Amino acid sequence: MKAITQAGELFKIYHELDEKLFDGKLGSDIQVKVAPLRKTNISFVHHKWNGVGHPPDSEILINEKLLVEPKETWLAMLVHGMIHFWQYKYGESKPPKHKHNKEFRLKAETLGLIIPDEYSSEQEITQDGKFMEVSKNIDVTSIDIPSDYAYQLEEKPKTKLVTYTCPQCSTSIKSKPGIISICGNCIGDIPDWLQPFIMKPEE
Template sequence: MNGITQLQFKTLEELFDYYNAELFGNQLQPCIVNLSRHRNAAGFFIFENWQSVKKGDKKHEISINPDTLSMGSEYWHSTLVHEMVHQWQYEYGKPSRYSYHNKEFAQKMKEIGLQPSSTGKPGGAETGQSMDHYQIEGGKFLIAFRRISTANLEALQLPYLNAKKVIHGFDDSTEEDTEQEETSEPTGKSKSGKKIKYMCPCGCKVWGKSGLELFCKICQADFTCDPDNVSIGLD
């Protein structure tokens, strides 16, 4: 008899394989699919985040926020595919800076049946730092997703869902919210009066003085400085 953990993560891996075949022509490399909570994020992709102990080869990670599992299979499945597009762009395209969604990303999303939207609704911006999406009726994603409800694909339905109910799992915080809540200097200014935005691969943002060395415990990677985002007198 399979254990609970084995069943849960085996299903996630098989879902990745299914959408890889249906939407990406099996182009994507094998990837570790994980469940982990990240405040205000439905999911994230981290390139080469895992390394083999014996062989030394590296694998990407796609992580889904388990809180989004209560929002319906269509949403969190599309979140998985959204992150798979990030993986496709890393392996075959030209990704922009960390967590930025450029025109190439938007085009690939639409090609596989997801409409990028900053609001998650029609009319939202297709490119930007914070990006949600919605499903395109008649698009490849919904066709593939709806096939899972048939009897021969029941094994692809996740056996355990998060019991916690959430309204929305996407990063919809404003830049002002980020500056106030995630600053590394909550009470004082740097000597220059300027603060710089630092970012990590999973999308966390921190504002602080120049020259900081920061490490993200979520994705186990260093923050990098974004010199294009400098603010004066944020306190």
């Protein structure tokens, strides 16, 4: 039941992006979901699902780990999938799966997404582009975050460092509470039996 609710909320966001970035031309014959994708952040499959009493639905999957990132990150990936959908519906060329030809990259650029080349999986968001302007007003608070990644949003307590000072030469170091420190300046030659226990800074 929760998954159905999540899909419904994602579709509302899709619909809003369709209206504001694609003039509402993409339509409703698509399913938008999150999934634990292993090798990519977005997946688009044309006519993935056979319709019952209606044409087949395409599918956009968003990598669930992106939901802990700023909303612009995963919304941009959703729009990326929507550009694939647009190209299959209205583009003059239908490139192989995951290929971003010139037509695809030009469409992305008009929306404020820059894709370096046809095989790149990276994209850059133009800060003054149309996508950023639209995404600022999209409410994503209804989207649940997978528990596997929710811990990344938790603010981890910072360990407070304390100062250790040698009573002989006043040399000071900062470290975590509870350690035993020996001043290397004052101890002189360190016995062989103690050598294996000396902690050294990482290079």
